[in-house]
Amino acid sequence: MTTRIVRRLYLYIAALIGLQMMANGISDLATLLVERWFGGEVIGAADIAAVRLGGSVALTAVGLALWISHWMLAQRDAAQPEGQRSALRRLYLYALLFIALATILTGMQTLLNQILEGQISFAIIRPLVSVIVSSAIWAVHWQIVSSDRPSVEVSGANGTLRRWYLALGLWVSLAMLSFGAGILMHALLQRFVFNVVGNIRQLALPTSVLISGLAAWLPHEIWSRRLIRLASPLQADELNAALRQVFIAIVMASSLVAALTGLTALISAGMRAAFGVASWNAAFAAETRGVAAVIVALPLLFYYRTQLNVTAQLSGAGERISMARRLVAYLVSAISLVALYFGLGGLLGTLLRLWLGPDTIGSAWLTTLSWYAATTIVTLPVYIVASLQSETLASIDPEEERVLSRRIYLYAGLLFGVIATVITATLLLRLLVVVTFGEGSAGTTSEIVRMLWYTSLGGAICATYALLLRRAGRARGTTGAGRQIVIVAPEALSRALEAALAHELPGAKVASFAEQDSP
DSSP: OHHHHHHHHHHHHHHHHHHHHHHHHHHHHHHHHHHHHTTOOOSSOHHHHHHHHHHHHHHHHHHHHHHHHHHHHHHHHHTSHHHHTOHHHHHHHHHHHHHHHHHHHHHHHHHHHHHHTTOOSGGGHHHHHHHHHHHHHHHHHHHHHHHHHHHHOSSSHHHHHHHHHHHHHHHHHHHHHHHHHHHHHHHHHHHHTSOOOOOGGGGHHHHHHHHHHHHHHHHHHHHHHHHHHSOSTTHHHHHTOHHHHHHHHHHHHHHHHHHHHHHHHHHHHHHHHHHTSSOHHHHHHTTHHHHHHHHHHHHHHHHHHHHHHHHHHHTTOHHHHHHHHHHHHHHHHHHHHHHHHHHHHHHHHHHHHHHHOTTTSOTTHHHHHHHHHHHHHHHHHHHHHHHHHHHHHHHHOGGGGGOHHHHHHHHHHHHHHHHHHHHHHHHHHHHHHHHHTTOOOTTHHHHHHHHHHHHHHHHHHHHHHHHHHHHHHHOOOOTTTTOEEEEESOHHHHHHHHHHHHHHSTTOEEEEEOGGGOO
């Protein structure tokens, strides 16, 4: 078995290298031929053109020979059931699909950008050929993967590789889609709402990124939805996959951060205008990126929250629906806690510095204060609502205290509090030592008070989450209610098992017997 795995690994690595060589050679050769066919000028002297032609022909010929020889051997191996179900074969196929997808995205974006900028010349030939070649590679290998997917990806490592390809493909394309949409929205607001002078070509780059990302994200998202909605051999495995929920949680977390950041920027702009730091038009013109972030992030947040709930409902398990809601609550609470720490800490720290050392804070304190105040205004109600939701659930159902996601959330909050306290306490101690040796400056006192506040805030987070963890450790649910467990074991092992059962299955009735007294 080990020999077969090593041989299979060699075949697929060699085939991958050969295919990439062939693809690059074909792209270079086709680009050169098209340029010459339509009368394009060859860059450099004639000998450079010959070198370019020779290199592309060599890559194509050698790559083709390397790929086809090893691919034929790999296909012969795949004719056997064990070879067809091999995870290495699936890894090779999905790796090729992702490489081809990434090449298509970059080539399409470059091509569209040049077309939208009006720079239609021989420079578009290279990205056009790259997109065509990569699309052909992707389509051929997609057909190969699809032909036996229902039989070899029902569960196990092959199903996991399918989800990794889907998650990475969705993440890359969604990142391009979101970035392009945000920059395009910002540019449109600048030009048509605030009349900021600019070149219309500035819209070409975000538009090309948006279209490229959408062209890749939409079909993959449709496929992802079909996997869980349509009855097939893959549906059960996909509904129960943790990676799908992790991916959705990551997207939701990113969208939430973007939305909160954008909303903070808008409120900060309003406060700067109210304080007279800038005019209303100038203040909001400077934060059009914040407007774009909110407009793009909120639909993504609600869309993927819906997908999380739909996946939980389709799984048919009530605990999965609860887990989905729990995941959202803890995710929102954790993100808002971090933002609230910096917002509230910065707000009161700035006020303390303004009170103790107004000459040391500078003239831009209103701008600083508006940012911290806006962060606090945005994140405080979000944190309160999310925390109350999770704590209410924990107070109603003792089993909630024992759920793994809650423990991770509580320990993450405690760890954040510890790290924040340690860092600020270290800075505070350093300042105190400086003052002790008489080396402090005019603003040292206000800086000491600011660090003292940050340290106190971090300590309050530590204390809060430590108490919540202590309460969770004392909680005894009813997981084992209705169970009767009999232990037949030596006395020492019996005591250990009883303690473990009392912790893992509280409420169960446990009876212990020695081996000679077995009932």
